[in-house]
Amino acid sequence: MKTAAELKFGERGVINSIDGSHPSSRRILEVGFTPGQEIELLSISAFNDPLAFSVRGTIIAIRKNEADCIKLL
Amino acid sequence: MNNVTLEDIPLITLVGPPNSGKTTLFNYLSGKNYKTVNYPGATVEYSVSRIQKKFNLDANILDSPGIVSLVPNSPDEKVSIEALYSHPRLGIPDIVIVTADASQLSRHLLLVKQLIESKFTVIVALTMTDLLQRKGYDISEEYLSKKLNCNVVKINGRTGNGIDELIRATEIELSKNKANKNTEPVMFNSSISLNELLSVYKEIEDIERAVVFEINGHSCEPNLLGANKKLNELSKQLNNIPKNKIDQTTLKIDKILLHKYWGLISFFIIMALTFTSIFWFAQPLMNLVDQFFGFLSTETISLIGDNWLGNFIANGVIGGTGAVLIFVPQIAILFLILGILEDTGYLARGAMLIDQPLSKIGLNGRSFVPMLSGFACAIPAIMATRTIPNKRERLLTIFIIPLLSCSARLPVYALLLAFLFPMDRSWIAGLVLAGIYIFSIVSSTVVASVINKFSSKILKEEDNSSFILELPTYRIPKLKVVATNTYHSSMTYVKKAGTVILMLSVVIWFLTYFPNYNPKVETNNLTKEKAEQLISSERLSNSYAADLGKFIQPVMRPIGLDWRVGVSLIPTFAAREVFVSSLALIFRATGDNGALQTSILKEMRQAQITGTNQKLFTTATIIGLIIYFIFALQCISTLAISRKETGSWRIPIMQLVLFTSMAYVFAFLAVNGLRMLGIS
Known part of the structure; x- marks a missing residue:
């Protein structure tokens, strides 16, 4: 299954589920990454990590390994 | 913090997610009562204030760091949540006002x-409704209030719209509370499953769909009474709510500032401009202040006469503190720029940009803001590390913060650089200063990476390393707020000059003036100027300071300096800036040439190592001194805050020993290396 970390620059996706085994999963949910939400990869840092996504009307930067636990439809 | 009487008057606690306009509301409610300085890195401790008199509500209001949920993720969030349940002095809040961004309701x-x-007892203060309206939507506070079963008030913390309604709602809730005062809050269950969290989100999304509606061109204020049905119909159209669009300007700016290559280039340009402008913008202002103190000091001598009292006031008081106050413009500019950067929303981007390189050396993108404020002062910087969730990364950040050149070192560098590069070439001094800052960044990252690699003894903790940070919408900085904070930060510096530094200056003046304050020297065949010089050098060499200096001399010689510099270095452990005033006192700069700094420099140029013809201050020894100041941890307050935030003396003692010995060794290597290369 595709994850948010695999989105290309400017690509959109809809969240299917969050991998609950990741230690950051609670915080990822709390900042608004929840199933059903559409996200877009807005920026990639100069060092390829972290990534910035649009979610629920704001921009959230998260690390690649954290974006990896956001599974897309 | 204010000396508010805390008994019996109600306590209102402000909470809210980061960037929800919480602190803006707090500033509006507390007005001039609010005196806590906000350094970059925003609120990390709570601040308490009495609500402004004009609101006619006698209550205390408490502001605490932003929180996303009641399950804390980092030490600063813990401060907020603990303040909610059990504030040590204030108890449980009577009312909790939660700020919520209407454009990010879900x-x-x-x-x-x-x-x-x-x-x-919750009152929701809906902020940024103007933003939502600009997108073509509005929100029904009545309907939201019904759905949540609590008070909801739309406010604007900048213009003050809705604040009166918020106060009224608070008053009503307070009187309700009085009637039945047994509403103890219950601890939030921090182990709720992710599925439960998701079902809360479902509810929230339903609420959002029900209360947010499109403004149709004809009637901006729909009739809300009996509008339930209409709203429900509307909500069907808003299934994938387009109001969740991000501010277009922000997206455009980020196309450049977060661009893969341009982003990094802009980052370096912004940082370079920040540090070089400290030197360049401040120069004309500094010259003015300098002239003023020189004039004051000369006038005092001619008014009181060249006796011990005149000397005490001109040198001990005016010379000592004046030498430090000259640098107020530079410090104010540093705070101003950091404040503007914070307020625009750029700092979060900076943190994102350098998260990857910082995480390579055991730090975190969230270390960026604390490190940046370390250039202003290590104390708020160490406190700002509370926003770093991972304990190991937080301890490592605290460890290296004293290596970043704080503003107390600016006066020292400025004086030493002015020695190396006279006025006509002051632009080089600006560049070299930027170089010193870069050098301090490089050395701190090297130290961090070495410690990260080799010493699991220093930092025992292991934890999940994480970087999740909201990038706020770009805003035009609220100059009034930034200016107020700059003013308070500068006043803190001025007050320090008026107390600690004045005190130390007086002590040093005393040590250098007594006991042989009226030495007997043969002055018959000498000009007045020569005679005065002979008298003051005779006075100094028999002074208490000289006695003290005999102990220090052997330590100072290897780095090319003598006891006079050594004596100036002792009080720097209380405040680094005192080095400048100590030098001014020991080398007896009276400012008779007009400006104070000019005469310090003149005396420094003439100074010779006692008993030899060798010049004391040379290119090599000045560079050595600069290097010493880059590394040495000479600040008792930093050690104290490091003890407090790390929970033991282990880290502060290691910092003191490691950094101060590094300072000495590197200064030694620099001075002797340069001499071997033929640069004296």
Whole structure:
């Protein structure tokens, strides 16, 4: 299954589920990454990590390994 | 913090997610009562204030760091949540006002829901409704209030719209509370499953759909009474709510500032401009202040006469503190720029940009803001590390912060650089200063990476390393707020000059003037100027300071300096800036040439190592001194805050020993290396 970390620059996706085994999963949910939400990869840092996504009307930067636990439809 | 009487008057606690306009509301409610300085890195401790008199509500209001939910993720969030349940002095809040961004309702209602569930008396202050309206939507506060079963008030913390309604709602809730005062909040269950979290989100999304509606061109204020049906119909059209669009300007700016290559280039340009402008913008202002103190000191001598009293006031008081106050413009500019950067929303981007390189050396992108404020002062910087969730990364950040050149070192560098590069070439001094800052960044990252690699003994903790940070919408900085904070930060510096530095200056003056304050020297065949010089050098060499200096001399010689510099270095452990005033006192700069700094420099140029013809201050020894100041941890307050934030003396003692010995060794290597290369 595709994850948010695999989105290309400017690509959109809809969240299917969050991998609950990741230690950051609670915080990822709390900042608004929840199933059903559409996200877009807005920026990639100069060092390829972290990534910035649009979610629920704001921009959230998260690390690649954290974006990896956001599974897309 | 204010000396408010804390008994019996109600306590209102402000909470809210980061960037929800919480601190803006706090500033509006507390007005001039609010005196706590906000350094970059925003609120990390709570501040308490009495609500302004004009609102006619006698209550205390408490502001605490932003929280996303009632489950803390980092030490600063813990401070907030603990303040909610058991404030050590104030107890449990009577009312909790939660700020929620109306344009991001579905995210910000999570905290509101959790607070209501925990049985707090909650009032929701809806912020940024103007932003939502610009997108073509509005929100029904009545309907939201019904859905949440708590008070909801739309406010604007900038213009003050809605604040009166918020106060009224607070008053009503307070009187209700008085009637039945047994509403103890319950601890929030921090182990709720992710599925439960998701179902809360479902509820929130339903609420959002029900209360947000499109403004149709004809009637901006729909008739809300009996509008339930209409709203429900509307909500069907808003299934994938387009109001969740991000501010277009922000997206455009980020196309450049977060661009893969341009982003990094802009980052370096912004940082370089920040540090070089400290030197360049401040120069004309500094010259003015300098002239003023020189004039004051000369006038004092001619008014009181060249006796011990005139000397005490001109040198001990005016010379000592004046030498430090000259640098107020530079410090103010540093705080101003950091404040502007913070307020625009750029700092979060900076943190994102360098998260990857910082995480390579055991730090975190969230270390960026604390490190940046370390250039202003290590104390708020160490406190700002509370925003770093991972304990190991936080301890490592605290460890290296003293290596970043704080503003107390600016006067020292400025004086030493002015020695190396006279006025006509002051632009080089600006560049070299930027170089010193870069050098301090490089050395701190090297130290961090070495410690990260080799010493698991220093930092025992292991934890999940994480970087999740909201990038706020770009805003035009509120200059009034930034200016107020700059003013308070500069006043803190001025007050320090008026107390600690004045005191130390007086002590040093005393040590250098007594006991042989009126030495007997043969002055018959000498000019007045020569005679005065002979008298003051005779006075100094028999002084208490000279006695003290005999102990220090052997330590100072290897780095090319003598006891006079050594004596100036002792008080720097209380405040680094004192070095400048100590030098001024020891080398007896009276400012008779007009400007104070000019005469310090003149005396420094003439100074010779006692008993030799060798010049004391040379290019090599000045560079050595600069290097010493870059590394040495000479600040008792930093050690104290490091002890407090790390929980033991282990880290502060290691910092003191490691950094001060590094300072000495590197200064030694630099001075002797340069001499070997033929640069004296």
